Amino acid sequence: MSSSVQFIDGCWSAGNGKTFKSIDPARNQPVWSGAAADDNQVDAAVMAARKAFPEWSQRSLEERLAICKRFSELLAENKEELAQTMAEETGKPVWETRTEVGAMVGKVAISERAYNERTGTVENDMPGAKAFIRHKPHGVVAVYGPYNFPGHLPNGHIVPALIAGNTVVFKPSELTPKVAELTVKLWEKAGIPAGVLNLVQGEVETGKALSAHPQIDGLYFTGSSNTGHLLHKQFGGRPDKILALEMGGNNPLVVTNVSDIDATVHNIVQSAYITSGQRCTCARRLFIEDTEQGRAVLDRLVEVTKNIEVGDYEAEPQPFMGAMISAQAAAGMADAQSELLRLGGKSLVKLVHEDPKTGLVTPGIVDVTDVEDIPDEEYFGPLLKVYRFTSLDEAIAEANNTRYGLSAGILCDDEETYRYFFKHIRAGIVNWNKPITGASSAAPFGGIGASGNHRASAYYAADYCSYPVASVEADSMSLPESLAPGLKF
Numbered sequence: 001m002s003s004s005v006q007f008i009d010g011c012w013s014a015g016n017g018k019t020f021k022s023i024d025p026a027r028n029q030p031v032w033s034g035a036a037a038d039d040n041q042v043d044a045a046v047m048a049a050r051k052a053f054p055e056w057s058q059r060s061l062e063e064r065l066a067i068c069k070r071f072s073e074l075l076a077e078n079k080e081e082l083a084q085t086m087a088e089e090t091g092k093p094v095w096e097t098r099t100e101v102g103a104m105v106g107k108v109a110i111s112e113r114a115y116n117e118r119t120g121t122v123e124n125d126m127p128g129a130k131a132f133i134r135h136k137p138h139g140v141v142a143v144y145g146p147y148n149f150p151g152h153l154p155n156g157h158i159v160p161a162l163i164a165g166n167t168v169v170f171k172p173s174e175l176t177p178k179v180a181e182l183t184v185k186l187w188e189k190a191g192i193p194a195g196v197l198n199l200v201q202g203e204v205e206t207g208k209a210l211s212a213h214p215q216i217d218g219l220y221f222t223g224s225s226n227t228g229h230l231l232h233k234q235f236g237g238r239p240d241k242i243l244a245l246e247m248g249g250n251n252p253l254v255v256t257n258v259s260d261i262d263a264t265v266h267n268i269v270q271s272a273y274i275t276s277g278q279r280c281t282c283a284r285r286l287f288i289e290d291t292e293q294g295r296a297v298l299d300r301l302v303e304v305t306k307n308i309e310v311g312d313y314e315a316e317p318q319p320f321m322g323a324m325i326s327a328q329a330a331a332g333m334a335d336a337q338s339e340l341l342r343l344g345g346k347s348l349v350k351l352v353h354e355d356p357k358t359g360l361v362t363p364g365i366v367d368v369t370d371v372e373d374i375p376d377e378e379y380f381g382p383l384l385k386v387y388r389f390t391s392l393d394e395a396i397a398e399a400n401n402t403r404y405g406l407s408a409g410i411l412c413d414d415e416e417t418y419r420y421f422f423k424h425i426r427a428g429i430v431n432w433n434k435p436i437t438g439a440s441s442a443a444p445f446g447g448i449g450a451s452g453n454h455r456a457s458a459y460y461a462a463d464y465c466s467y468p469v470a471s472v473e474a475d476s477m478s479l480p481e482s483l484a485p486g487l488k489f
């Protein structure tokens with residue numbers, strides 16, 4: 001059991017709340033355990049961030065960046081240890097967790113560029129004065145992370161928030177506390193001043209205490225749509241607080257008129273099954289034209305899917321898919337499959353959760369073409385629903401028939417078809433002949449509908465990390481030549 005797991009005001013201390021633990025889902029072994037932060041500790045973390053804000057926000061951008069750059073170097077130096085810990089806590093194969101650490105390393109340079117380009121200073125001449133656009137940090141912000149990218153996604157809020165001059169209270173997923181602890185230790189080593197970044201570990205109670213704290217100025221959340229909606233309700237009537245929500249999706253991928261069947265299937269597999277289907281951008285619904293060619297794509301997809309390697313994160317050669325986050329999550333996917341079959345879906349590839357003690361699960365495909373009233377749910381795992389269609393308009397209408405709107409894509413040879421799709425599809429990420437996962441940190445990242453609240457992250461995270469200030473400035477004053485009616489001087 002780790003004893004000092006909370007990082008508050010520059011000091012590590014034990015939690016005063018309930019003990020919780022993380023489990024290696026591939027091997028069913030304990031990884032980490034510690035006590036949660038109770039309400040008083042959450043309060044202490046927020047107040048430490050409040051106290052640290054004036055000094056941190058008044059530092060020059062260069063000074064703040066120097067610490068962030070040192071953090072980025074330390075991430076690179078500690079890549080293997082962090083990637084190994086991510087693999088143990090999430091079950092993701094190490095080839096993938098190394099990529100995740102790489103994305104964290106790259107985030108600092110991208111966020112610096114985004115800060116300058118999107119929230120830098122703009123100066124315009126006007127008669128007898130200058131007009132300026134400048135930006136100021138909000139103050140104390142809470143950052144919530146999900147388990148599927150326990151390093152990269154919270155990092156995508158923390159780095160731009162710190163660059164902009166905010167101070168942060170970080171509440172990681174309770175399923176990946178060790179990754180959070182290691183990451184914050186690297187920030188400490190990088191020289192982050194006391195109180196500027198605080199870590200409160202714990203389960204939902206800790207999250208609730210933080211989101212309800214009156215002294216936070218904003219909350220940046222990446223996680224499920226359910227939790228995001230709860231937070232949105234909680235922030236109702238609080239226009240003074242900034243809330244950025246990055247949530248899930250029920251993402252469609254359309255296939256029509258493709259000549260390279262293997263390339264098509266590769267894009268589908270990368271979209272549906274990477275990270276064992278545990279990416280918010282994963283394809284959940286595959287629309288395939290009911291033609292000879294469409295059927296050939298589907299047959300090949302079934303064949304390739306049956307051969308996808310699933311296994312332990314350290315296995316050599318490496319599997320494409322590791323374990324899901326928990327045995328419970330894997331069982332949930334098997335239940336989702338049963339429900340689709342009960343509703344009339346036809347299994348094309350059976351998702352199998354063989355060992356109930358682990359999160360290891362094989363990928364599945366269910367043909368739901370003839371099923372009515374399919375739940376508009378994000379099944380967060382390797383289960384793909386197939387819809388056979390006869391007209392593109394019908395496919396697009398069904399693709400849009402969701403409360404979500406995160407990612408969408410089309411695989412087709414013809415550019416006109418893509419342009420038409422682009423015009424009619426509703427999502428924050430729309431790709432052509434590429435997987436719909438693997439979004440770039442150098443682009444905005446967010447969805448519409450139940451997927452987000454129009455505060456896109458990644459490159460646009462800079463936007464929600466500060467507020468714009470408009471100023472008209474003149475270094476001297478004089479009476480205008482013509483006065484407004486009714487004024488006498």
Ligand SMILES: NC(=O)c1ccc[n+]([C@@H]2O[C@H](COP(=O)([O-])OP(=O)(O)OC[C@H]3O[C@@H](n4cnc5c(N)ncnc54)[C@H](O)[C@@H]3O)[C@@H](O)[C@H]2O)c1
Pocket residue numbers: 144145146147148149153171172173174202203204207208211222223224225226227228230246247248249279280281378380406446451
């Ligand atoms: N759009 C994106 O950028 C993005 C990226 C990754 C994951 N996701 C989504 O995240 C989900 C998986 O992550 P998860 O299961 O860890 O999400 P989650 O919503 O269960 O948890 C996210 C965080 O919120 C906290 N939390 C949970 N309930 C809370 C409450 N009532 N009040 C305050 N805090 C609370 C958790 O402790 C955790 O820290 C999927 O739905 C996925 O699509 C979205």
Ligand SMILES: O=CCC[C@H](NC(=O)CCC(=O)O)C(=O)O
Pocket residue numbers: 148149153156278279280281436437438439440441442445457458459
């Ligand atoms: O699970 C959700 C995130 C998936 C991932 N998106 C990003 O990495 C966005 C880029 C960023 O935040 O820097 C993906 O699209 O695979």
